[in-house]
Amino acid sequence: MEKYEEAAVSRFDDWEVLSKGENRRKACSIHLGGIYIECLLKGMLCSQCSVTAGTNQSQWIINGCEKAGRDGKNLGKHRTNNSK
Numbered sequence: 001m002e003k004y005e006e007a008a009v010s011r012f013d014d015w016e017v018l019s020k021g022e023n024r025r026k027a028c029s030i031h032l033g034g035i036y037i038e039c040l041l042k043g044m045l046c047s048q049c050s051v052t053a054g055t056n057q058s059q060w061i062i063n064g065c066e067k068a069g070r071d072g073k074n075l076g077k078h079r080t081n082n083s084k
Contacts (some may be wrong), residue, residue, distance in 0.1 A: 004043030013034040 010034050019029035 004039045008036050008039035008043060011039060028047060 015029050015032040015036055018025045018032060
């Protein structure tokens with residue numbers, strides 16, 4: 001399992017360096033701020049939901065139709081009440 005809390009602290013440190021001072025980098029600091037929040041939320045979710053491993057499979061269901069995940073599977077497959 002990834003250490004999201006440690007990653008969040010590290011990204012926050014990066015954000016502080018890039019967002020302050022005369023040579024600040026506004027766009028990069030905003031991006032790193034988002035990564036910090038993402039890591040923080042993932043860490044909170046994993047600790048609350050006892051996540052121990054993932055399947056590396058993505059799936060989106062929009063209006064009853066399964067959309068392809070990152071692997072491109074299930075493209076346009078219609079989901080019914082009986083299917084998972």
